[in-house]
Amino acid sequence: MAEYDKGIRIEGLRKRFGEGEAAVDALKGVNMQVAPGEVVGLIGPSGSGKSTLLKCLGAVIEPSGGRMTLGGQVIFDERWTIDDLSALRRDRIGFVFQAPYLISFLNVTDNVALLPMLAGQPNTEARRRAQELLEALDVAHRAQAMPSHLSGGEQQRVSIARALISRPPVILADEPTAPLDSERAMAVMRILDRMARQYQTAVIVVTHDEKIIPTFKRLYRIRDGRTEEESGEGRSLF
Ligand SMILES: Nc1ncnc2c1ncn2[C@@H]1O[C@H](COP(=O)(O)OP(=O)(O)O)[C@@H](O)[C@H]1O
């Protein structure tokens, strides 16, 4: 389906760690598609290959085979098909982690604006865009606060703003709601869903969190290095 080619398409992805007797086949032929504007869940037991898959997609490790398309461009086809992997990570992929990893000595606005400022964008322009995202994420009233003064839910919303600032076609979220209570976890999922549609971002959320699993319209279960697609319940977000 052409629509998926503009988001994320993973075909026959394989990853082997080590060699010979000690080799571990962490991914044995993974297939997955996420359309622009869609939030898809990835669930599976510990050791099933979830982090390995996100690291391959995030160009943090090199797959052993298969194909990956990201935001309309083939980035891997048995080998990397682009030269500058760090530019790919910086400009085209937003990462959201379980811990927000905000920089403690920068206020909320500067945490969000930091990457574009480092990339050479004028500070006022970067801060203006940060402010716009903070408003969209309902944390603009905390723009001048230091991270340690925010609640867990607020910190996670700031880390989502930071992931969105370069308008990446793809967001990879690894257990983004794990430390949050039910209400805040739902709020974060609602916001991810709204942002995905607003900015036409393709989002993959790796999770063990039973609370949010029913929010996915579509999800993939990964077991022993292979994925199976399931249609989720997609309820309770709105
Ligand atoms: N750097 C590595 N070297 C060797 N084996 C690894 C490495 N990273 C992950 N693995 C193995 O790959 C499999 C999948 O791991 P991982 O992707 O971390 O699973 P999950 O995130 O689902 O818990 C596991 O068997 C794990 O031990």
Ligand SMILES: [Mg+2]
């Ligand atoms: Mg993991």
